[in-house]
Amino acid sequence: MRVSRLLTHTMRNNPSEADTPSHRYMLRAGMVMQIASGIYTYLPLAWRSIKKIETIIREEIEMAGGQEVRMPVLQPIELWEETGRKQAFGDTLFSLKDRRGRGMVLAPTHEEVLSQIGKSYVQSYRDMPLIIYQIQTKFRDEPRPRAGLIRAREFDMKDAYSLDVNEKSLDQNYQRMAIAYRNIYRRCGLPAIMVEADSGAIGGKESHEFILPAATGEDTIITCSSCEYAANLEKAVSNYPTLPPSELLLLEEIHTPGVTTISGLEKFLKVDRQQILKSILYMVDKGIVAVVIRGDLEVNDVKLGNVLMAKELRLADSAEIRSAGLIPGFVSPVGMTAIRWVGDNSIKLGQNYVAGGNKADLHFKNINWSRDFTVDQLVDIAEVNESGLCVNCNSPLQSLKGIEVGHIFKLGTFFSEKLAVNFLDQEGKNQPVIMGCYGIGIGRLLAAAIEQNHDEKGIVFPAPIAPYSVHLVGLNLHDEDVINSSDSLYGSLWEDGIECLFDDRIDESAGVKFNDADLMGFPIRVIVSRRTMANGNCEIKFRNGSDSNTVSLTEATAFIKQMLATIN
RNA sequence: CGGGGCGUAGCGCAGCGGUAGCGCGCUUGGUUUGGGACCAAGAGGUCGCCAGUUCAAUCCUGGCCGCCCCGACCA
Numbered sequence: 001m002r003v004s005r006l007l008t009h010t011m012r013n014n015p016s017e018a019d020t021p022s023h024r025y026m027l028r029a030g031m032v033m034q035i036a037s038g039i040y041t042y043l044p045l046a047w048r049s050i051k052k053i054e055t056i057i058r059e060e061i062e063m064a065g066g067q068e069v070r071m072p073v074l075q076p077i078e079l080w081e082e083t084g085r086k087q088a089f090g091d092t093l094f095s096l097k098d099r100r101g102r103g104m105v106l107a108p109t110h111e112e113v114l115s116q117i118g119k120s121y122v123q124s125y126r127d128m129p130l131i132i133y134q135i136q137t138k139f140r141d142e143p144r145p146r147a148g149l150i151r152a153r154e155f156d157m158k159d160a161y162s163l164d165v166n167e168k169s170l171d172q173n174y175q176r177m178a179i180a181y182r183n184i185y186r187r188c189g190l191p192a193i194m195v196e197a198d199s200g201a202i203g204g205k206e207s208h209e210f211i212l213p214a215a216t217g218e219d220t221i222i223t224c225s226s227c228e229y230a231a232n233l234e235k236a237v238s239n240y241p242t243l244p245p246s247e248l249l250l251l252e253e254i255h256t257p258g259v260t261t262i263s264g265l266e267k268f269l270k271v272d273r274q275q276i277l278k279s280i281l282y283m284v285d286k287g288i289v290a291v292v293i294r295g296d297l298e299v300n301d302v303k304l305g306n307v308l309m310a311k312e313l314r315l316a317d318s319a320e321i322r323s324a325g326l327i328p329g330f331v332s333p334v335g336m337t338a339i340r341w342v343g344d345n346s347i348k349l350g351q352n353y354v355a356g357g358n359k360a361d362l363h364f365k366n367i368n369w370s371r372d373f374t375v376d377q378l379v380d381i382a383e384v385n386e387s388g389l390c391v392n393c394n395s396p397l398q399s400l401k402g403i404e405v406g407h408i409f410k411l412g413t414f415f416s417e418k419l420a421v422n423f424l425d426q427e428g429k430n431q432p433v434i435m436g437c438y439g440i441g442i443g444r445l446l447a448a449a450i451e452q453n454h455d456e457k458g459i460v461f462p463a464p465i466a467p468y469s470v471h472l473v474g475l476n477l478h479d480e481d482v483i484n485s486s487d488s489l490y491g492s493l494w495e496d497g498i499e500c501l502f503d504d505r506i507d508e509s510a511g512v513k514f515n516d517a518d519l520m521g522f523p524i525r526v527i528v529s530r531r532t533m534a535n536g537n538c539e540i541k542f543r544n545g546s547d548s549n550t551v552s553l554t555e556a557t558a559f560i561k562q563m564l565a566t567i568n
Numbered sequence: 569c570g571g572g573g574c575g576u577a578g579c580g581c582a583g584c585g586g587u588a589g590c591g592c593g594c595u596u597g598g599u600u601u602g603g604g605a606c607c608a609a610g611a612g613g614u615c616g617c618c619a620g621u622u623c624a625a626u627c628c629u630g631g632c633c634g635c636c637c638c639g640a641c642c643a
Contacts, residue, residue: 009593011578011579011580011592011593012579012580012592012593012604013579013580013581013591013592013593014579014580015579015580016574016579016580016581016635016636017574017635017636018636019636019637027579028579034635036634036635037634037635037636091569092641092642108642109643138643140641140642140643142641142642143569143640143641144637144638144639144640144641146636146637150643151641151642151643152643155643156643157643158643159643209643218642219642301640313640314640403643404642404643405643406643407642407643439643440643441642441643442643443643444643445643473602475601475602476601476602477601478601506601507600507601508601508604509600509601509602509603509604509605510601510602510603510604511601511602511603511604511605512603512604512605513602513603513604514602514603514604515603515604516604518603527602529601529602530601530602531602532602539602
């Protein structure tokens with residue numbers, strides 16, 4: 001393609017609606033165009049990248065045994081009522097009516113229809129294992145679309161589903177997909193990290209996310225500095241540095257006028273926050289639940305919600321706390337058996353704690369687990385932080401922001417039981433199919449790649465997913481010789497299968513062309529100008545390198561091929 | 569849905585009672601051409617929508633719609 005013919009042109013100003021790097025650069029480079037919140041047109045440059053990502057995905061999923069299908073986006077709502085997911089998705093589900101008034105949805109994912117396929121075509125244990133996949137547009141009326149393609153309402157996803165006769169076979173398919181995922185990210189040039197993940201509402205067992213580290217990421221993950229342990233913050237567990245045990249001292253009351261916070265207590269009593277027990281009140285599905293945790297730790301709401309099997313969970317306000325007979329700022333489990341208490345494991349890791357006195361302006365000193373209080377449930381609900389130690393090898397943990405670019409999931413029989421997707425086993429008994437599902441957001445993967453690979457001038461594309469491999473810049477194009485030479489180099493690159501964008505604009509200054517090339521960020525830049533032409537040469541450099549090579553025009557194509565071989 | 573911000577030319581912004589301006593981009597002509605050139609002449613706007621106040625509304629008031637950011641959700 002020639003820049004003079006390329007649809008759209010670059011923007012010099014940052015569009016005000018974008019403040020995430022990938023969103024900004026994709027708009028400025030003319031890759032995408034917004035139509036409504038979370039809804040985008042892919043322009044030619046983005047679409048070329050998308051197609052490359054899709055090709056890599058198809059190759060790897062096929063290698064793992066996947067078979068491609070194409071399921072409808074438009075689906076009858078009854079299917080979603082049967083599985084209860086109409087409720088589960090709630091307002092996120094785009095729904096509409098057909099001319100006869102029949103309820104329809106624009107599918108946010110495809111387990112229901114996939115199950116219909118399973119129902120019709122899987123009858124015997126001999127029909128499995130299976131991996132079925134598609135690349136299809138999904139619709140989710142997100143509460144808040146954000147950051148361009150990172151979180152859109154209409155987006156393309158590769159979704160795969162495994163069907164197996166038993167857990168062991170599911171494990172094998174799951175493993176195959178995990179390997180395929182690792183290959184996909186590696187081939188896209190993206191170092192995604194596989195982490196243990198929360199399995200969410202659909203009571204699945206095992207689940208992993210693939211996270212691409214990026215400052216603007218929505219997710220936080222915890223990784224071990226020395227072993228393979230890695231988990232989403234919502235799932236992560238850790239050990240804590242052990243405190244030296246001390247003798248249990250006698251419980252004391254202390255007058256603490258107006259001291260209602262952990263930091264306040266630290267200063268007032270000159271104790272470390274590890275010596276304090278923190279009590280927090282939650283409203284859980286309209287009932288109050290009290291939580292107690294060591295003062296240096298925070299409660300992770302997702303972990304707490306999972307323990308309580310809660311649908312809705314939020315902090316209680318001070319009126320709700322008072323109406324439960326508690327005084328905000330002075331709450332503790334000591335003598336407070338009337339309400340439900342959930343304790344974090346950390347409360348057993350020390351002795352002689354400071355805790356609320358359950359009266360205004362009063363705290364207790366030397367509180368000890370079991371002697372002075374108990375809880376209804378003692379569980380792990382602490383949010384892991386960098387002071388934690390790895391549960392596998394006791395090494396320090398690190399926390400890291402990233403973008404979720406893939407999620408794999410053991411579904412079990414959630415759908416097969418609801419939709420009666422059964423098969424006959426070897427004994428002739430009817431069994432529900434064991435399912436798994438595996439997703440990659442394609443547009444998000446592109447955005448995440450840019451999020452991770454850019455500088456102050458623009459995108460720095462990983463070679464395998466760049467719209468073009470080579471950005472050929474012609475300068476001094478009033479000169480017939482330069483036109484002819486750059487034009488023939490352009491032709492010979494394509495003849496050798498090297499995808500090239502040719503900046504053939506005659507009236508644009510060199511600076512404009514260089515800046516546009518930096519913005520679009522293809523891996524290799526080639527310059528042909530009157531100056532290089534004097535010796536029959538061109539200049540070749542990497543987008544992200546400063547060294548420029550002077551190469552004769554006749555050898556340029558071979559030279560570029562070699563360069564590409566080093567980065568693809 | 570809660571909190572915050574913003575809707576004026578393709579993009580970025582100014583104007584704030586008297587019907588609109590700047591920079592970039594765009595068009596034409598000319599001079600330029602190795603890191604966002606210059607001169608000249610142009611094109612381009614129901615000032616988000618609907619009511620109200622006023623002799624007069626882009627500007628004031630109210631409502632609605634849209635977009636962005638922070639929180640609960642996810643590929």
